[in-house]
Amino acid sequence: MASPKTLISEEEIRTRVNELAAQISKDYSDVDEIVLIGVLKGSFIFLADLARRLSIPRHIEFIAVSSYEHGSVRSGAVRLVMDVRRPIEGKHVLIVEDIVDTGHTLHYLIDMLGSREPASIRTCTLLHKEHATEVDVDIDYLGFTIGDEWVVGYGLDFDEKDRTLPYIGVVTPD
Numbered sequence: 653m654a655s656p657k658t659l660i661s662e663e664e665i666r667t668r669v670n671e672l673a674a675q676i677s678k679d680y681s682d683v684d685e686i687v688l689i690g691v692l693k694g695s696f697i698f699l700a701d702l703a704r705r706l707s708i709p710r711h712i713e714f715i716a717v718s719s720y721e722h723g724s725v726r727s728g729a730v731r732l733v734m735d736v737r738r739p740i741e742g743k744h745v746l747i748v749e750d751i752v753d754t755g756h757t758l759h760y761l762i763d764m765l766g767s768r769e770p771a772s773i774r775t776c777t778l779l780h781k782e783h784a785t786e787v788d789v790d791i792d793y794l795g796f797t798i799g800d801e802w803v804v805g806y807g808l809d810f811d812e813k814d815r816t817l818p819y820i821g822v823v824t825p826d
């Protein structure tokens with residue numbers, strides 16, 4: 653099968669992740685530590701690159717959620733599958749996503765993690781499918797806005813395929 657067509661190249665991703673890391677490091681320069689919470693599975697590569705380029709103290713956590721589905725259609729309801737390991741009360745939390753599509757996942761996470769009384773909570777996503785939004789969420793740090801296409805690579809999959817492609821590609825499901 654042919655490789656997915658390139659939407660965002662490795663070079664473009666590298667440049668943008670460097671810019672985001674610089675901005676985040678600047679914005680949090682006066683706090684003791686931030687807690688990066690990566691949303692599994694899709695964020696694992698973005699989180700790894702972003703975290704290594706920050707110049708501020710950081711602690712890494714992961715969380716996993718799953719969407720309830722009716723057949724192949726997502727209902728919008730989100731369920732917690734795996735929680736963070738340490739309390740986040742009083743911490744500066746940055747949720748790290750690979751993509752915001754309908755917005756339901758990030759909305760759920762902001763609400764759920766926000767109720768634990770962190771010192772602050774912000775969001776960072778590599779990609780945003782602007783026109784797919786069903787629920788508005790505040791995105792504090794955004795890599796790229798994309799159209800309504802199925803994207804893979806750099807952590808994102810199509811039926812578990814192509815997660816480890818080094819670039820963001822577009823696939824056309826049959």
Ligand code: PRP
Nearest residue numbers: 692693694750751752753754755756757
């Ligand atoms: C993707 C992505 C986000 C969520 C965004 O995860 O990683 O967490 O969907 O969609 P939403 O804005 O419509 O809620 P997915 O369910 O594909 O799981 P995965 O990250 O494990 O591949």
